[in-house]
């Protein structure tokens with residue numbers, strides 16, 4: 022029987038923070054122990070500090086908890102794990118302070134994803150990158166702490182089927198992806214209603230380069246010395262990102278070229294995606310979905326409203342798998358941007374870390 026872990030949440034009042042609250046409050050393996058947000062929220066009860074936007078109510082035990090500033094003191098020091106949903110403008114300094122305090126930190130912010138000693142892990146794709154933790158600990162003289170980042174929400178959906186295909190058919194030479202991203206991805210208040218209603222905005226600052234680069238790190242490997250990452254060199258990724266008037270769920274149209282000739286057929290690709298099993302599933306992690314990738318055969322799926330809760334938001338739903346007459350295969354995928362694309366990844370990463378013995 023694994024013990025219940027005390028969890029802290031940084032950025033607890035935001036869009037990702039609220040999702041952490043819901044996922045952790047109903048999780049048998051965690052108890053919510055400390056909440057942090059900006060000095061504007063500190064000292065207030067959680068119910069007063071947050072602008073709650075989830076369709077479920079604030080869990081009763083959390084409503085009257087007091088929100089603190091984000092410093093590694095007090096209740097945060099008792100935490101076994103700390104999840105960060107901090108605004109990127111403040112995440113660098115705060116997360117480094119928590120790492121230096123020897124805490125186990127799982128971050129949603131982009132700030133340390135590109136760092137050479139920091140694993141960037143999508144739990145259904147590259148959990149082998151946890152192998153760098155001992156080196157990170159030795160570099161920072163830590164005994165139990167570490168910093169793991171999870172990916173950009175659109176990247177998180179993309180890499181799961183790509184990993185399945187790469188493992189089965191070898192290197193992918195070209196990937197072109199066009200996203201239709203939900204407004205919750207922009208946090209709260211996010212995109213103004215006058216900008217997004219009756220509209221599509223064909224720009225999300227910094228998103229395309231993040232998707233292109235993060236994919237190469239995630240689908241790359243930990244080097245043999247276990248002290249760095251080898252990024253994919255021969256895979257080219259091009260992303261185009263759009264904001265659409267959907268509340269939750271990022272949809273992505275993906276075209277893929279394989280190195281292998283002849284390229285796999287549509288039937289082989291579907292069979293590979295359906296058979297794919299991640300380490301999180303193999304280890305029996307509580308939040309791991311039964312199917313990492315759900316393939317829909319209906320001609321008009323996936324759709325955000327109908328498919329985003331698949332696998333409780335932890336599965337990637339793939340549909341419209343078909344031949345591409347420019348590359349080899351094209352498909353459409355859907356990822357829940359605040360579950361597998363954000364807070365859910367953090368929770369599943371903590372479960373994996375516990376299974377791997379990285380959390381005592």
Ligand SMILES: NC(=O)C1=CN([C@@H]2O[C@H](COP(=O)(O)OP(=O)(O)OC[C@H]3O[C@@H](n4cnc5c(N)ncnc54)[C@H](OP(=O)(O)O)[C@@H]3O)[C@@H](O)[C@H]2O)C=CC1
Pocket residue numbers: 031032033034035036037038057058059060061062063070091105106107108109111112129130131172173174205206207208209210358359362363
């Ligand atoms: N939304 C999504 O789908 C995804 C988001 N992310 C990333 O996760 C992070 C959070 O995003 P999101 O929840 O959307 O953002 P929000 O803007 O909704 O929330 C930001 C949080 O940061 C806190 N904060 C702001 N300033 C400070 C400060 N000076 N000190 C301490 N805390 C502060 C806010 O507290 P307060 O309420 O007190 O202001 C709030 O809790 C970002 O880095 C984002 O890029 C990653 C993947 C997906």
Ligand SMILES: N[C@@H](CC(=O)OP(=O)(O)O)C(=O)O
Pocket residue numbers: 109129130131172173174202203205206207225228231358
């Ligand atoms: N930019 C994403 C959400 C996000 O915050 O991503 P990142 O953590 O990579 O900055 C979106 O708008 O949907």
